[in-house]
Structure formats: structure tokens, C-alpha cells
Amino acid sequence: MTTLAIEAHSLGKHYKEATALSDLSLQVEPQQIYALLGPNGAGKTTTLSILTTLLPPSSGTARVAGFDVVQQAHEVRRRIGVTFQEIVLDRDLTGRQVLDIHGQLYRLGKAERTRQISELVALVQLEDAIDRGVKTYSGGMKRRLELARGLMTKPEILFLDEPTQGLDPQNRAGIWDYIRTLNREHNLTVLLTTHYMEEAEALAHRVGIIDHGTMVAEGTPAGLVASIGTELIRMQGSGDTAHFINTITTLPFVLRVDQDQQQGAIQIYVDNSTRRLLDVVQMAGSNGMRVDDISIARPTLGDAFLHYTGRGLRDS
Amino acid sequence: MYATYVIWAKHMHKFSRSTEEAIGLALQSVMWVVLFGVGMRGLVGDVGGNDYMSYMLPGIIALSALGGAVGGGLILLDERLRGITKEYLVAPIPRLSILLGNAASTATKALFQALLMLLVGLLMGARLAGNPAGWLAALVLVALFALGFSGLALAIAAQSRSIMGYHGMIFLFNLPILFASNALYPLDVLPTWMQVVVLFNPTTYLIDATRALAFGTPATLPLLLSAAVVLGLALGGVGLAYVSFQNSLQRTM
Ligand SMILES: Nc1ncnc2c1ncn2[C@@H]1O[C@H](COP(=O)(O)OP(=O)(O)OP(=O)(O)O)[C@@H](O)[C@H]1O
Ligand SMILES: [Mg+2]
Numbered sequence: 001m002t003t004l005a006i007e008a009h010s011l012g013k014h015y016k017e018a019t020a021l022s023d024l025s026l027q028v029e030p031q032q033i034y035a036l037l038g039p040n041g042a043g044k045t046t047t048l049s050i051l052t053t054l055l056p057p058s059s060g061t062a063r064v065a066g067f068d069v070v071q072q073a074h075e076v077r078r079r080i081g082v083t084f085q086e087i088v089l090d091r092d093l094t095g096r097q098v099l100d101i102h103g104q105l106y107r108l109g110k111a112e113r114t115r116q117i118s119e120l121v122a123l124v125q126l127e128d129a130i131d132r133g134v135k136t137y138s139g140g141m142k143r144r145l146e147l148a149r150g151l152m153t154k155p156e157i158l159f160l161d162e163p164t165q166g167l168d169p170q171n172r173a174g175i176w177d178y179i180r181t182l183n184r185e186h187n188l189t190v191l192l193t194t195h196y197m198e199e200a201e202a203l204a205h206r207v208g209i210i211d212h213g214t215m216v217a218e219g220t221p222a223g224l225v226a227s228i229g230t231e232l233i234r235m236q237g238s239g240d241t242a243h244f245i246n247t248i249t250t251l252p253f254v255l256r257v258d259q260d261q262q263q264g265a266i267q268i269y270v271d272n273s274t275r276r277l278l279d280v281v282q283m284a285g286s287n288g289m290r291v292d293d294i295s296i297a298r299p300t301l302g303d304a305f306l307h308y309t310g311r312g313l314r315d316s
Numbered sequence: 317m318y319a320t321y322v323i324w325a326k327h328m329h330k331f332s333r334s335t336e337e338a339i340g341l342a343l344q345s346v347m348w349v350v351l352f353g354v355g356m357r358g359l360v361g362d363v364g365g366n367d368y369m370s371y372m373l374p375g376i377i378a379l380s381a382l383g384g385a386v387g388g389g390l391i392l393l394d395e396r397l398r399g400i401t402k403e404y405l406v407a408p409i410p411r412l413s414i415l416l417g418n419a420a421s422t423a424t425k426a427l428f429q430a431l432l433m434l435l436v437g438l439l440m441g442a443r444l445a446g447n448p449a450g451w452l453a454a455l456v457l458v459a460l461f462a463l464g465f466s467g468l469a470l471a472i473a474a475q476s477r478s479i480m481g482y483h484g485m486i487f488l489f490n491l492p493i494l495f496a497s498n499a500l501y502p503l504d505v506l507p508t509w510m511q512v513v514v515l516f517n518p519t520t521y522l523i524d525a526t527r528a529l530a531f532g533t534p535a536t537l538p539l540l541l542s543a544a545v546v547l548g549l550a551l552g553g554v555g556l557a558y559v560s561f562q563n564s565l566q567r568t569m
Contacts, residue, residue: 015567052406053405053406054402054405054406054565055565055566055567056565056566074408077406077407077408078408080406082402082406084399084402086399088398088399088400088402088403089400090326090330090400092330092333092334093326093330097329101322101326102403102407104318104322105319105322105403105404105407105409106407106408107318149403
């Protein structure tokens with residue numbers, strides 16, 4: 001590929017009180033769906049704000065669609081569609097007015113606006129509600145309207161900040177579908193942030209795990225999973241857990257041991273889980289641990305996340 | 317600056333749909349003129365060779381423009397707090413057009429209110445000067461004045477973190493602007509120190525010019541100076557709003 005859709009070099013954003021981003025780099029190929037995964041406060045929204053020209057970076061540079069986000073912000077703005085983390089809709093307008101005014105801001109002609117509105121309303125299935133006031137919409141309908149608004153101006157690159165936050169499974173699956181369709185049929189590049197592993201796994205060609213304002217791991221979902229020790233034994237037990245973890249960490253075939261803070265599950269990454277299962281059970285017994293449950297698990301993106309950030313997603 | 321028009325039109329559309337706001341604004345205007353005008357007229361009689369109704373009408377119109385400016389700032393603040401400004405900020409439009417759109421809708425509402433007050437005032441016995449060109453000039457000045465003060469209100473709204481904080485700041489400058497002016501009493505009845513204060517208040521110039529242009533009260537200040545002050549206020553207000561707004565964009569809300 002010639003130019004990258006999005007490239008960021010050592011972005012930093014420093015506030016008086018806190019550092020939101022430090023040394024974050026990112027590359028997104030055209031026509032990819034890229035998911036930024038990270039716990040609360042990791043810097044996902046800050047990254048998106050910089051890339052969408054809402055915030056100037058304190059350091060580093062970024063280009064979107066080949067244009068510098070600071071020097072050529074106007075060119076960037078013409079080529080992107082954005083939805084924000086929180087719902088940003090004028091409650092006193094109807095859905096149609098929201099879309100129409102948005103089109104006017106981008107100087108689309110009347111005919112084009114009408115065409116786009118009818119096409120998008122069909123895509124996000126808001127035909128019945130589009131002439132109603134936004135204040136009568138449910139959360140899912142608002143999200144879908146926002147997605148339609150982000151697409152009104154036929155962007156090359158779409159930025160979605162937690163597009164399915166707070167939605168039920170059905171709405172979520174719907175939004176995933178729209179995003180896939182757009183990506184496949186309209187060659188749209190998508191950068192989204194999410195808290196949901198399933199979302200990243202279901203949608204993204206590439207995933208970036210971000211924590212404390214910097215990129216800690218990056219790759220395809222399968223590649224990220226493969227990059228953390230090969231296989232996984234998950235154990236639930238009671239006894240002197242700390243001592244047990246210390247002991248098995250020293251074993252040559254154990255690559256890493258994590259403990260989920262909330263559920264207390266111990267995850268033991270080993271070279272070969274079937275062969276090592278018995279060893280682990282024996283170690284537990286000789287270290288005074290009672291094994292309540294033990295299973296061989298295929299590592300998931302969630303395991304990769306835990307591995308790289310040292311914490312579960314919802315316990316920041 | 318097409319975006320200015322789009323944002324202005326959106327605000328006007330919302331205004332026209334919000335009967336509450338429109339009726340509130342209209343009633344407010346009528347009440348000011350009727351209650352204040354009638355009460356003070358009984359007390360004062362004629363001022364500056366004209367009846368008191370004609371005399372104080374420009375003052376309460378200026379006051380209502382101030383109220384309008386406060387409301388305009390509130391709209392920006394509300395859009396900021398709810399994140400709606402972000403939709404404008406990622407769009408390929410000049411940042412200034414966001415402010416101008418807001419200030420323009422504020423000035424339009426102020427003009428609408430001024431006309432209404434004028435109408436009620438005329439019904440209550442105020443007498444216009446003979447020259448319609450003067451009326452027009454006065455309206456332009458009122459619109460510029462509203463633009464200037466909505467700029468100041470926007471400058472505050474761009475930095476405020478809450479509606480309460482905004483009102484607190486606004487209150488600080490709103491009251492003195494009315495009372496430390498010639499809105500209610502002629503300049504020459506004031507002690508010298510107060511006259512000096514009053515001459516630093518741009519409201520004084522608007523009111524003096526409006527009285528002269530629309531109601532035929534002899535001007536006590538040079539007309540051209542008054543016009544220049546009001547124009548300066550408009551430019552300064554918008555400039556200040558722009559600087560404050562740009563500054564607020566360095567961080568997220
Ligand atoms: N205006 C600001 N002033 C000071 N600190 C800020 C400001 N904005 C963000 N931060 C800090 O920067 C860090 C990153 O915030 P950001 O909103 O980018 O996180 P996030 O990954 O989007 O989190 P979430 O998942 O909760 O949305 C946080 O620690 C936050 O407190
Ligand atoms: Mg966020």
C-alpha cells in the first residue's frame with residue numbers, strides 16, 4: 001500500500017494534573033478495521049480526539065488520510081466521520097434534522113443530502129423513527145442515528161469511540177454488521193475503541209492494546225493470542241495462593257502466571273497444557289492448595305489483554 | 317461562512333419550535349416596558365425635553381439585549397457541556413463560524429425583542445422621531461451591541477465548567493452595566509465620579525445614540541463617537557470570545 005490511512009508517531013498529551021498519553025504510535029492500513037483496546041483511563045479517547053483534530057497533541061505527530069492533523073486539520077476533517085464516546089445529539093431536533101444539518105455543515109447539496117439520508121436510514125433501520133424527535137429515541141436508536149450521522153458525508157475513515165457501549169446484544173450485533181458491511185462494500189477504514197474483547201475479536205483485522213497512555217501490544221487478534229505463551233491452564237483453588245504462584249512460576253515449562261483479581265482464577269501459561277496438567281495438579285497438592293476447578297483453555301484475546309496490562313478489563 | 321448560517325438557522329429553528337422560550341421572551345419585554353415604564357413615568361415626568369417613556373425605552377431595550385446575550389452564552393455552554401460543539405469541531409468549518417452562528421442567533425432574538433418593546437412602548441405613549449433612517453440606524457446599533465455582549469458572554473461560557481459558575485460570572489458584570497449607565501437617569505444629574513464610571517460603560521453610548529436617532533432626544537455625546545464605541549464593543553466582544561474559545565480547545569471538557 002502506498003499511504004497509510006492513519007499513522008501516529010510518539011503522540012503525547014500532558015495536562016497539568018496528569019499525563020493522558022505518552023509516546024503512543026499507531027499505524028492503520030487503508031480499508032482495515034482497527035480496534036484500540038484498553039482499560040478505563042488508558043488514553044483511547046485522547047488518542048481519537050487527537051486523530052480527529054479535536055485536541056492538539058503536546059508532542060509527536062499524526063497523519064490521517066495522508067494529512068497532518070495539526071497543520072492540515074481542515075483536509076483531515078473533510079475526510080473523516082466521527083462518533084463520540086458519549087451520545088452527542090441535539091434532543092430538540094428530529095432524526096432527519098440531525099442528519100440534514102450535519103450534511104449542511106459539510107456543504108452537501110439538497111439532493112445529495114436527501115439521497116444519503118434515505119440510504120443511511122435504511123442501513124441503520126430507523127425508517128419508522130426518523131421524523132420523530134431524538135428525545136423519544138432509545139439508547140440503541142441514538143447510537144444508530146449517530147453512526148448514520150458519521151456516515152452522512154461519505155468519509156474515507158470512520159472513528160468510533162466505544163460504538164456499542166451500553167447496548168443490548170441485539171443492537172450490538174446490528175452495529176457490528178453495519179461496520180462490516182461498510183468496510184467490505186465501501187472500503188471504509190475504521191478505527192474504533194472498545195472495552196469488549198468480543199467486539200475486537202469479532203470485528204477487527206488488527207488490535208492495539210493500550211494502557212497508561214501507550215501501546216503495549218499490537219497485532220492481529222490471532223497473532224496477539226499466539227504471542228503470549230502458547231497454552232493455558234485455568235485453575236480455581238483455595239489455600240496459600242501466593243505461595244503456590246511463586247512456586248510454579250519457577251518451573252521451566254511455566255511461561256507466566258496471572259491471577260484475575262476479581263474471580264481469583266489463576267491462569268497458568270504453559271508450553272503444552274495437556275502434558276502439564278498433571279504436574280500442575282500435583283504441585284498444587286504438595287503446596288497445600290485445594291483445587292476446586294481446573295481446565296484447559298484456549299487463550300483468548302482477553303488472556304492477551306490480561307497478559308499485557310496485568311489486569312482484567314473491568315477492574316481499573 | 318456558510319456554517320455560520322447553518323448554525324444560526326438551527327438555533328432559530330429551535331427557538332421557533334420552543335414556544336416556552338418565545339413566549340417567555342415576549343412577556344418579559346412587555347412586562348419591562350409596562351411595569352417599569354408606567355411606574356417611573358409617574359415618578360419622573362419629562363426628561364431631556366421628551367416624555368419618560370421615550371427616554372427610558374432605549375435603556376430597557378439595551379437591558380433586554382444584555383439578557384439575550386446571557387441566554388446566547390448559555391446556549392453555547394449547554395452545547396459544550398453536552399458535547400454538541402464537538403460535532404462542529406470535527407467538521408471542516410472555521411472555528412469562528414461556531415461563535416458567529418451563536419452570536420448571530422442571539423442578536424436576532426435581541427432584535428426581535430427590541431422591536432416588540434418598541435411596539436409596546438409606542439402603544440404606551442413613546443414618540444418616535446420623524447426619520448425612519450434614524451430608526452434603522454438605531455436598530456443596527458442595538459444588533460451590534462447585542463453581538464458585542466454576546467461575545468463577552470461567549471468568552472465566559474467557553475471557559476465555564478458549569479451553568480452555576482457561568483451565572484455567577486455573568487452576574488458580576490450584568491448589574492453594574494445597567495445601573496452605572498445613563499439608562500435610567502440623564503448623565504448631568506450624576507456626581508462627577510459617577511459620570512466618569514458611566515462614560516466607561518459602552519451601554520451609555522448605545523443608549524445615548526438610540527435616544528437621539530430613534531426618539532429625537534438631543535444627543536449628549538457625539539453620535540459618531542457613540543457609533544464607534546458600539547462597533548468597537550462588537551469587534552472586541554467577538555475577538556475576546558474567539559481567543560477564549562480557542563484557548564478552551566487545548567483540553568477536553
Ligand atoms: N482535560 C483533562 N485534564 C486532565 N486529565 C485528563 C483530561 N482529559 C483526560 N485526562 C486524563 O487522561 C487519561 C486518559 O483519558 P481518556 O479519556 O483518553 O481515557 P480512555 O481510555 O478513553 O478511558 P475510558 O475507557 O474511561 O473512556 C485519564 O487518566 C484522564 O483522567
Ligand atoms: Mg474514552
